[in-house]
Amino acid sequence: MRLLVVEDNRNLVANLFDYFEARGHTLDAAPDGPTGLHLAVTQHYDAIVLDWMLPRLDGREVLRSLREEAGSNVPVLMLTARDELPDKIAGFRAGADDYLTKPFALPELEVRLEALTARAAGRGRNRVLQVADLKLDLTTLEVSRGGRPLHLYPACRKLLEVLLQSSPGAVTRDRLEHSLWGDSPPDGDMLRSHIYELRRVVDGPFPLKLIQTLPRVGYRLAAPAEAAHAAEHDGHDDRTG
Template sequence: MRLLVIEDNRSLVANLFDYFEARGHTLDAAPDGITGLHLATTQGYDAIVLDWMLPRLEGPEVLRRLRDEHGSGVPVIMLTARDELPDKIVGFRAGADDYLTKPFALPELEVRLEALMARAHGRQRRKVLEVHDLKLDLATLEATRAGQPLHLYPACRKLLETLMQASPAAVTRQQLERALWGDNPPDGDMLRSHVYELRRSVDGPFPVKLIQTLPRTGYRIAVPTRGPADEA
C-alpha cells in the first residue's frame, strides 16, 4: 500500500513511517496543505492520511479541492483532535471516507485503511466482464456472445461470473461449489451438471470454445491456444 501522509506534526509522521514501513508499506509525507494537495494530484496513492489543522491550507479545503476540482476518488481518512459531531459532518461533507480522532492507536489506523482499500477495490470492480466475444454485464446480469443474448439459469450465471472474474486463471471445483452453495454443497456432482448447461449456452453454437476443463483442478474461461477444450 502506498500512502500519503499530510501532517505537520513531525513526531506523529515519524511514528507513522516507523509503523507502516515495518509492515511493507511505502509512505510519502507533506508538512502543509498546499504541498499535500500537489502530491495527491500528481502522484498515485492507494490512500491518504490527512490532518485537519495544517499550515497554508487546512485539511477540509485540501479534501474539497481534491474531490471537486481534481475529481480524485482516492480513499482519505482524516486525523483531528476535533471530536464534536458538527466537525465530523464538515469532514465527511468535504469528502472524507473515514474520521479518526487524536490520540489514536496505530493498529486502529491500519485496519481502517485496510477497510477503505477493500471498499475502494469493490467500487472499482469491472462493470462488464469480457472474454473474447463473451460479455457479462454485472449491473443488468445480461450475458451475450457475439452480440447474441444468452439465456442462463441463475446458477449458470453465477458460474459464468466466477469464471470470468478469474479469467484466464483456473477456478477450482471447490471454489466454484463455494460460489454456488457456500459451505453446504449438495450431494452428488451437481457442479458438473451446471457446467454442462453453461457450456451448451456459451459454447454450443459457437466455433471457439471458451470453457475449458483442467483435469484434477477445475475449469477456466479463456481463448484456447491449441485444440478444442475438453468436455465436462
C-alpha cells in the same frame, strides 16, 4: 499500501513511518496543505491520511479541491483532534471516507486504512465507467462507444480508466505516467504515443471528441459541455490536440 500522510506534526509523521514501513507499506509525507494536494493529484496512492489543521491550506479545503477540482476518488481518512459531532459531519461532507480522532492507536489506523482500500477496490471491480456514450467495464475490461466494441491494448486501457475515473477533472501527465510505469517512466515521451493511440481509437471514428489536451498540465476526458464547465471552474484554457 502506498499511503500519503499530510500532517505537520513531525513526531507523529515519524511514528507513522516507523510503524507502517515496518509492515511493508510505502509512505510519502507532506507538511502543509498545498504540498499534500500537489502530491495527491500528481501521484498514485491507495489511501491518504489527512490532518485537519494544516499550514497554508487546511485539510477540509485540501479534500474539497481533491474531490471537486481534481475529481479524485482516492480513499481519505481524516485524522484530527477535532472530536465534536459538527466537525465530523463537516469532514464527511467535504469528502472524507473515514474520520479518526487523536490520540489513536496505530493498529486501529492500519485496520481502517485496509478496510478503505478494500472497499475502494471492490467498487472498482463492480463498476462500469461511462462518459457520454463511451463505456469501460472494469469487470470484463470491455470498452465500447455508442454500443460499438473498441479494441485497446492494455496501456491505453489503463490510461482510459484513469481519465474516466477523474472525468471531468484534469489528469496531470505525471499521474498518467505513474499509472503506467510507477516511479520508473521510460526515456522519451512514450505517454504522448499512448495518448495518440487512445485518441485514435476512442475519438477518431466519432464526430464528438472526448479527449482534450490541457497545455502544460495533462489531459481531460469529458463531453464538450462538461469540459467547458470544468475549464471555467479551474481556469484552464482547454484545447483539443
